[in-house]
Amino acid sequence: MANTDNLTGINDGNRQMKTSDKELSTKPAAEVTEILESFSLSKSNLQEISQLMRQNMDRGLNSATNASAIVKMYPSFVRSLPDGTEKGDFFALDLGGSNFRVLLVQLLDGDVKMKSKIYKISQETMTGTGEQLFDSIADSLAEFKAEQGLGDTDLPLGFTFSFPCKQMGLATATLVKWTKGFTASNVEGKDVVQLLKEACKRKNVNLQIVALVNDTVGTLMSCAYSCRDAYIGLILGTGTNACYMEKLSDVGTWTGDDKEPREVIINMEWGAFGDDGCLDDYRTEFDREMDGLTLNKSKQLYEKMISGMYLGEIVRLALVKLGSSGHLFGGKVSEDLKTAWKFETRFLTDIEGDASSENAECRSILTNLGLTTSPSDLTIVRSVCVAVSTRAAKLAVAGLAAVISKIGLNELTIAVDGSLYKKHPTFKPNMEQFLKELVPSVSVKLMLSEDGSGKGAALVAAVAARLSS
Numbered sequence: 001m002a003n004t005d006n007l008t009g010i011n012d013g014n015r016q017m018k019t020s021d022k023e024l025s026t027k028p029a030a031e032v033t034e035i036l037e038s039f040s041l042s043k044s045n046l047q048e049i050s051q052l053m054r055q056n057m058d059r060g061l062n063s064a065t066n067a068s069a070i071v072k073m074y075p076s077f078v079r080s081l082p083d084g085t086e087k088g089d090f091f092a093l094d095l096g097g098s099n100f101r102v103l104l105v106q107l108l109d110g111d112v113k114m115k116s117k118i119y120k121i122s123q124e125t126m127t128g129t130g131e132q133l134f135d136s137i138a139d140s141l142a143e144f145k146a147e148q149g150l151g152d153t154d155l156p157l158g159f160t161f162s163f164p165c166k167q168m169g170l171a172t173a174t175l176v177k178w179t180k181g182f183t184a185s186n187v188e189g190k191d192v193v194q195l196l197k198e199a200c201k202r203k204n205v206n207l208q209i210v211a212l213v214n215d216t217v218g219t220l221m222s223c224a225y226s227c228r229d230a231y232i233g234l235i236l237g238t239g240t241n242a243c244y245m246e247k248l249s250d251v252g253t254w255t256g257d258d259k260e261p262r263e264v265i266i267n268m269e270w271g272a273f274g275d276d277g278c279l280d281d282y283r284t285e286f287d288r289e290m291d292g293l294t295l296n297k298s299k300q301l302y303e304k305m306i307s308g309m310y311l312g313e314i315v316r317l318a319l320v321k322l323g324s325s326g327h328l329f330g331g332k333v334s335e336d337l338k339t340a341w342k343f344e345t346r347f348l349t350d351i352e353g354d355a356s357s358e359n360a361e362c363r364s365i366l367t368n369l370g371l372t373t374s375p376s377d378l379t380i381v382r383s384v385c386v387a388v389s390t391r392a393a394k395l396a397v398a399g400l401a402a403v404i405s406k407i408g409l410n411e412l413t414i415a416v417d418g419s420l421y422k423k424h425p426t427f428k429p430n431m432e433q434f435l436k437e438l439v440p441s442v443s444v445k446l447m448l449s450e451d452g453s454g455k456g457a458a459l460v461a462a463v464a465a466r467l468s469s
């Protein structure tokens with residue numbers, strides 16, 4: 001792929017062999033350069049990807065093409081952003097990764113107070129039966145209520161459930177397919193609100209569930225509570241996805257009423273972009289190999305090039321190739337490095353965040369993985385990390401550019417949450433730079449929506465209460 005018009009952006013990882021590094025006195029071997037180049041995306045590549053995303057959005061919104069669309073564009077049934085006047089006490093549940101949270105959220109005059117507790121979801125529960133999964137959620141809710149001295153209290157509850165759901169109403173949602181390593185049986189095709197209600201009944205827990213929301217929707221809602229021009233919600237964490245406020249007249253699949261407000265938040269489920277092969281030219285051998293190791297092979301291909309669950313594994317596979325061909329680690333690849341998923345995405349964060357000239361963090365991570373390193377190995381490993389994370393930031397921006405052009409405003413704020421965005425040292429500045437280059441005519445602000453997914457579910461519940469009162 002020609003990359004002659006590479007973005008001029010800061011930290012363009014794929015060109016980031018530090019020429020000033022004394023230790024790397026010779027030019028990197030052709031294979032190293034080739035691998036770094038394979039992660040490179042030019043401005044015209046991104047423009048093409050952005051156009052493809054836009055076409056996929058239109059297909060998802062159109063009732064005639066939605067059935068075969070890859071990016072499903074699910075209406076969330078959330079019609080209004082908060083106006084800051086919402087108040088009251090709410091419970092929220094947040095399930096979307098290996099941690100599950102229960103929250104008590106108190107809203108008062110634009111102020112939010114929260115108490116929450118995190119429960120670990122084991123691998124067995126993620127991949128066991130749906131009944132076990134929902135029973136464990138009900139148990140956690142009961143425990144949390146008791147600890148808060150609210151055992152019998154029946155506060156309205158918002159459920160953040162961060163998987164692709166087809167919603168029929170605010171509190172009716174069928175799971176279409178699991179993502180992010182979940183495979184719990186007998187949940188796909190079922191109404192998850194109903195499954196939660198049944199589990200709570202089995203466990204004698206009172207429950208008044210008023211809304212089910214995706215984490216992107218929660219993130220947008222929670223930011224909009226204090227920021228009036230937030231129109232997009234974005235998650236860059238274990239998975240990736242975006243939502244935005246759309247005019248009802250553009251949502252061909254809309255089945256709800258046509259009353260004011262004539263708009264609805266669309267949960268794009270953009271992680272599935274590329275599942276029809278349209279991104280194949282941009283995927284590397286490492287993307288394909290990593291996909292083969294996942295529980296949802298050939299699915300969520302855009303997500304797999306961007307999000308935290310996968311970036312470490314892509315880097316690991318590239319390092320194994322370079323090690324095996326003698327370009328790294330004196331040709332000796334350790335058992336740990338040969339082990340799938342052993343190179344975590346947080347290693348990219350630590351390695352890229354280390355400002356020292358000796359790459360000490362990188363050395364320590366590789367030593368812990370049983371590898372013997374030279375200074376030039378450290379430079380190469382760091383460059384692979386930068387290449388993979390830079391590509392991820394560019395791809396996310398290509399998707400955002402499509403959404404921004406669909407919204408058509410000159411100025412807007414994107415509410416963002418997720419560990420990758422929060423912890424990675426250059427993800428945010430890279431995105432800001434690439435946004436400037438890809439959508440120069442729009443002033444775009446990225447705003448961290450801390451704790452957005454949990455807080456947002458309570459806000460959806462609160463807006464529903466405000467509108468019905």
Ligand code: GLC
Nearest residue numbers: 162163164179235239241271
């Ligand atoms: C996955 C889920 C999606 C969620 C995203 C971020 O893509 O399918 O619903 O929003 O992860 O958590």
